[in-house]
Amino acid sequence: AVPYNVLMDALCKSGRVEEAFRLKGRMVDGTVRPTVVTFGILINGLALSNRFAEVSAVLREMEDLGITPNEVIYNELIGWHSRKGHCSEMLRLFDEMVSKGMKPTAVTYNLISKALCKEGEMERAEKILEEMLLSGMTVHCGLYNTVIAWLLQRPGTLDSVVRLTGEMLARGMKPNGALMTACIRELCKGGKHQEATGIWFEVLAKGFHVDIATSNALIHGLCEGNNMKEATKVLRAMVTQGIELDSITYNIMIQGCCKNRKMEEAIQLRDDMIRRGFKPDLFTFNTFLRAYCNLGKMEEAINQLDQLKSEGLKPDIVTYGTIIDGYCKLKNIEKANEYLTELTENGLKPNVVIYNALIGGHGRKGNISDAIGVLDTMKYKGMQPTPVTYTSLMHWMCYAGLVEEARTIFLQCIEKKIQLG
């Protein structure tokens, strides 16, 4: 039957459904028995050529032959209704599939959530989810996972996300790792630290495994919100719960300390990291480097550069971006250019961030013509200036009293429809 199926599939996909059916006719007459797959191909063929009305005949034939539709057949039927926006029929099939003891697959959930979550219908997706619950329909965690994932992509849905995730947990379901991570990240971004931490603890309390990425996202979110106390609490909890930290965890915590100028603690964390067998990586070094730059301690910063080199690591564009910006903030253009040269010698290409930093350097010195020179270089190299480029340039122009020039740039931005924020 396999060669038949292959041929029929090809025919269906090139719109020659009739011929596929004729082939199936020969199978039935002959010795080769069609299988579920055969019918799956035919149903897909009918759907592709918009002849869904004929599907019921196919289903009847299957029944006559004693062939039970499997998950794929259901997915095809659900897919058709999903694309046509026939939500109730789609959900009926979903329920039927479950009641016949079939497990919906990831494809099923994607099809359903896609239909439910179509543009502007997010509320509907939520409502349907709740209706399913109330009417005793089977709601698998996969459906929750997909609906929440869709919700997360839309602004202003955080509350729903929290509620649905809470409902999942209340029903003993576990949100998948990517979902948990996204959920926690978004919650933290929205300043909902207690909620984020709460979910994390709750999942652990239920005895579920929590991905390291999720825990890291939580700690990062808390650090970003300058909530080092809570971040430390979570870190401690990870250790006591036996969750293995990784170098990313350390890097996040180090960055958190550095941002708060707690260099001793940052160094302590790095020591701890090494003690546990992790080598500081580029992220670690770049983070320290930035911290020293921010403190105006350029010797210390360069010391980090030397150290990372001697560890066999290669400084990357971020390393140089940090150093160059550090010198530019100190109005030391000469040094900045020195590292610009080193960067190119190491086979790296300056990017927008580097140029933006240089513009800031010239600007701080009141050297607007050189700042404009950098902008010209960018354009010459075919590099797209960013909103940062323009706001920085305008700022330093105003600072130097060149308000009219700044206004000209501003008008150009509007003309080019550049969003300055």
Place this chain on the structure above:
RNA sequence: UCACGAGUUUACAGAA
């Protein structure tokens, strides 16, 4: 034979 697609850390501007 059916849909789509993956999560965590480091550099640049402005307002307070």
